[in-house]
Amino acid sequence: MTLPDDREAIFGRVRAALTPLPERAAMPDYDTEIAVVRKLLANRDLFAVFTERIKLVNGEALTDPA
Amino acid sequence: MRFQQIDQFAAHLKADTRASVYQSTKLTHEKRTKMLFDQFADPNRMRAIAGEIKQHAIENLDTYLPAVEAKLQANGAHVHWAADGETACQQVLAIMRAHGATKMVKAKTMVSEEIELAEFLGKHGIEALETDLGEFIIQIDHDHPSHIIRPIIHKNRREVAESFEKNGLGAYNDEPEVITRRARQFLRHKYLEAQVGLTGANFVSAESGRIVLVTNEGNSRFCLAANKVHIALIGIEKIVPRDRDLALLLNLLARSGTAQQLTVYTEFISGPKSPTQPDGPEEMHVIFLDNGRTEVLATECRDILRCIRCGACLNVCPVYRQASGHAYRSVYPGPVGAVLSPLLMGDNFAEKADLPKASSLCGACQEVCPVNIPIPDMLLRLRDKAKQEHVSSPGTPPMGAWGLLASQPAAWKAALIGGKLINHIPTKMLPIPALRAWEQKRTLPAWRGGEFRKWLKQHRKEKSS
Amino acid sequence: MLNSERRPVTGKRVQLMATCLCDAFYDDMAAATVQVLEYLGCTVEFPEGQTCCGQPAFNGGDWPASRRVVRHTVKTFPGTDPVVVPSGSCAAMLFHGAVLEFEKESDLAEVEALGRRSWELGDFIVNGLGVKAWPGRYEAAVALHRSCHTRGTASGPAVSGLLATIPGLRLAEFGEGEQCCGFGGTFSVSFPNISSAMGDLKLEHIRAARPDVLVSGDMSCLMHLGGIAAKEGKPIKVVHFAQVLRDALRNGGLI
Numbered sequence: 001m002t003l004p005d006d007r008e009a010i011f012g013r014v015r016a017a018l019t020p021l022p023e024r025a026a027m028p029d030y031d032t033e034i035a036v037v038r039k040l041l042a043n044r045d046l047f048a049v050f051t052e053r054i055k056l057v058n059g060e061a062l063t064d065p066a
Numbered sequence: 067m068r069f070q071q072i073d074q075f076a077a078h079l080k081a082d083t084r085a086s087v088y089q090s091t092k093l094t095h096e097k098r099t100k101m102l103f104d105q106f107a108d109p110n111r112m113r114a115i116a117g118e119i120k121q122h123a124i125e126n127l128d129t130y131l132p133a134v135e136a137k138l139q140a141n142g143a144h145v146h147w148a149a150d151g152e153t154a155c156q157q158v159l160a161i162m163r164a165h166g167a168t169k170m171v172k173a174k175t176m177v178s179e180e181i182e183l184a185e186f187l188g189k190h191g192i193e194a195l196e197t198d199l200g201e202f203i204i205q206i207d208h209d210h211p212s213h214i215i216r217p218i219i220h221k222n223r224r225e226v227a228e229s230f231e232k233n234g235l236g237a238y239n240d241e242p243e244v245i246t247r248r249a250r251q252f253l254r255h256k257y258l259e260a261q262v263g264l265t266g267a268n269f270v271s272a273e274s275g276r277i278v279l280v281t282n283e284g285n286s287r288f289c290l291a292a293n294k295v296h297i298a299l300i301g302i303e304k305i306v307p308r309d310r311d312l313a314l315l316l317n318l319l320a321r322s323g324t325a326q327q328l329t330v331y332t333e334f335i336s337g338p339k340s341p342t343q344p345d346g347p348e349e350m351h352v353i354f355l356d357n358g359r360t361e362v363l364a365t366e367c368r369d370i371l372r373c374i375r376c377g378a379c380l381n382v383c384p385v386y387r388q389a390s391g392h393a394y395r396s397v398y399p400g401p402v403g404a405v406l407s408p409l410l411m412g413d414n415f416a417e418k419a420d421l422p423k424a425s426s427l428c429g430a431c432q433e434v435c436p437v438n439i440p441i442p443d444m445l446l447r448l449r450d451k452a453k454q455e456h457v458s459s460p461g462t463p464p465m466g467a468w469g470l471l472a473s474q475p476a477a478w479k480a481a482l483i484g485g486k487l488i489n490h491i492p493t494k495m496l497p498i499p500a501l502r503a504w505e506q507k508r509t510l511p512a513w514r515g516g517e518f519r520k521w522l523k524q525h526r527k528e529k530s531s
Numbered sequence: 532m533l534n535s536e537r538r539p540v541t542g543k544r545v546q547l548m549a550t551c552l553c554d555a556f557y558d559d560m561a562a563a564t565v566q567v568l569e570y571l572g573c574t575v576e577f578p579e580g581q582t583c584c585g586q587p588a589f590n591g592g593d594w595p596a597s598r599r600v601v602r603h604t605v606k607t608f609p610g611t612d613p614v615v616v617p618s619g620s621c622a623a624m625l626f627h628g629a630v631l632e633f634e635k636e637s638d639l640a641e642v643e644a645l646g647r648r649s650w651e652l653g654d655f656i657v658n659g660l661g662v663k664a665w666p667g668r669y670e671a672a673v674a675l676h677r678s679c680h681t682r683g684t685a686s687g688p689a690v691s692g693l694l695a696t697i698p699g700l701r702l703a704e705f706g707e708g709e710q711c712c713g714f715g716g717t718f719s720v721s722f723p724n725i726s727s728a729m730g731d732l733k734l735e736h737i738r739a740a741r742p743d744v745l746v747s748g749d750m751s752c753l754m755h756l757g758g759i760a761a762k763e764g765k766p767i768k769v770v771h772f773a774q775v776l777r778d779a780l781r782n783g784g785l786i
Binding site for chain 3: 070072073074076077092382384385388389423424425426427428429430433443446447449450452453459460461462463464465466468469470471472473474475478482485499500503504505506507508509510511512513514515517518519521522525
Binding site for chain 1: 105106107108111112115118119121122125126127128131132146147148149150153156157160161302307310313314317318327354356360361363364368
């Protein structure tokens with residue numbers, strides 16, 4: 001099927017919008033630990049906590065998708 | 067006196083509706099705040115970082131868009147680009163026609179509201195059925211959502227029961243469990259009858275090409291489980307740089323929007339089903355939509371594109387609570403909508419230039435935004451934009467004369483003394499609309515212009531003597 | 532709303548910005564500010580040519596008119612002494628709003644410089660001068676309303692912390708403290724229905740706490756809430772915290 005496609009038009013507009021910026025916002029360097037609920041952090045291995053909890057709901061923790 | 071539309075809408079809003087909206091938003095907001103501060107050491111820092119991640123993403127879309135396209139294609143998905151709603155609708159139609167499909171089931175996506183997809187498909191003989199319970203109710207009622215997360219926040223269960231009865235879904239019954247069960251029974255058949263499932267995406271990872279879908283009802287799963295074709299309709303600003311960033315964003319999203327730790331279902335979809343998977347769509351089409359976003363990207367208000375559509379700003383906004391979502395006349399209401407909706411109008415900005423004025427600039431929205439968008443600053447910018455484009459603003463006192471008066475001390479001091487007149491003349495007789503608007507609901511304090519300066523002179527004399 | 536980085540306070544000479552509201556309606560509030568600052572040993576200068584911080588036009592969308600007023604204000608407050616203003620919203624205009632509206636102007640640096648020396652009164656007393664406790668006496672249950680422009684600044688905790696130390700004063704907590712009172716500058720007259728509905732809601736919460744007096748660091752909020760209460764025939768006593776501080780000193784025989 002041939003669909004109408006605006007790829008070049010959109011990419012052109014994105015470039016036109018961003019090129020004038022004197023600099024681009026940088027990716028922050030952060031530790032994903034800030035998103036871990038604080039009770040869990042108290043010196044526990046997160047994977048061990050996860051394994052415990054998923055067993056409670058009849059689940060199984062896997063380390064290898066295969 | 068001329069009036070602001072949104073203020074008038076609020077004045078005439080049914081007390082019932084206002085009560086529904088107020089109770090729901092207040093509860094969710096208070097739960098959200100308690101949860102975030104109980105569970106995390108520094109939720110405000112999380113919001114700041116999430117904001118930086120999204121700002122980085124949108125300011126580097128020229129890198130990330132081609133990257134996510136390449137990844138999705140490598141995963142076996144087709145990628146399409148739509149400059150506007152009309153094109154996106156045509157693309158969806160073409161995909162459906164290519165499969166001889168006449169029935170679609172769709173998960174909740176505000177982007178599809180934006181482009182009015184269901185109406186378009188309906189005109190072409192295609193049934194596009196909403197499967198999110200709230201959106202389903204909106205659809206059978208021919209209504210519009212009034213909140214980006216809770217589409218029927220303005221309805222109470224009696225109204226829902228009435229519309230179910232009107233639409234042949236059983237005799238009047240306003241028990242939530244009964245309503246839900248009836249919707250579930252109706253929708254089960256529909257999932258199996260449809261040929262195409264359409265979703266949006268909460269996030270798209272540029273690193274892996276995975277799209278993320280969050281629902282409480284699992285309806286997105288049903289939309290995809292029985293169908294051969296999956297169409298994902300996604301705004302170009304939904305890009306997230308890396309998979310690991312999703313950890314932070316997902317921890318903020320549900321807590322911010324519905325005060326849940328996570329929604330019941332979170333799905334990561336990287337492409338159509340692989341040969342070794344037992345089921346799933348065999349074909350996946352991703353349609354990336356511009357529809358005015360590149361124009362927003364070119365303005366100083368580009369930060370609004372960080373929005374992850376959580377609804378927290380709507381829930382805390384005192385103006386939203388008084389007026390409700392329909393007052394904004396837009397798919398995106400509330401604080402985010404007051405910035406995004408007029409900007410997405412492009413050249414027709416003037417039609418919605420009143421939205422940024424419907425705010426006391428209290429800043430509560432910025433304080434709850436999981437990506438730390440400086441919404442009040444953008445509302446102010448848009449007020450400046452409206453003035454520059456000579457959009458009229460009912461009720462706003464003209465400031466030119468004020469600007470002159472307040473930059474000339476002699477005139478100012480004279481006005482301080484002269485103003486004492488208003489203590490003696492009824493306001494009704496003064497040709498100042500702002501004063502009359504004030505006095506509808508408030509008294510005016512006594513004018514005491516010049517008194518402080520007199521006191522200060524006297525005070526200084528006393529001190530030195 | 533954001534604080535800028537401020538010049539540290541090194542001396543006791545300050546310039547007072549009384550605010551246009553006090554110039555027009557609330558002379559005692561401005562007087563109380565002078566008395567409080569002088570009690571703390573400050574020499575208070577009052578540049579006579581002052582008018583307004585420029586916020587009404589800024590919020591109203593007329594940035595050129597606002598800039599004209601800001602430029603006048605910059606000229607009127609020369610030098611490097613701290614500029615102290617008994618209003619969270621005027622202070623935020625000086626260190627945030629003005630900087631925003633001057634971002635493309637050639638005199639941005641002067642506006643930024645003024646912002647860096649501008650202090651809301653409570654913040655100045657507690658964090659500028661280091662005063663952590665207040666003497667005297669003020670017997671009252673006080674409902675303290677924090678204006679929205681103090682969000683994200685040190686002013687809120689500064690004022691509540693200070694008032695809590697005054698002998699006899701009890702802070703009366705009330706619900707939905709984070710919700711706006713509904714004033715919002717020109718919003719109050721261009722969206723009068725929503726503005727007054729917000730005010731009604733705020734008053735409902737405040738009255739449930741049964742305070743003797745409603746206190747704030749912003750006369751604009753008090754003018755709005757006090758005005759609604761008076762119009763409905765159930766007036767509420769409204770007082771700026773500068774007046775509370777001054778009256779506490781008087782009651783304690785300290786001034």
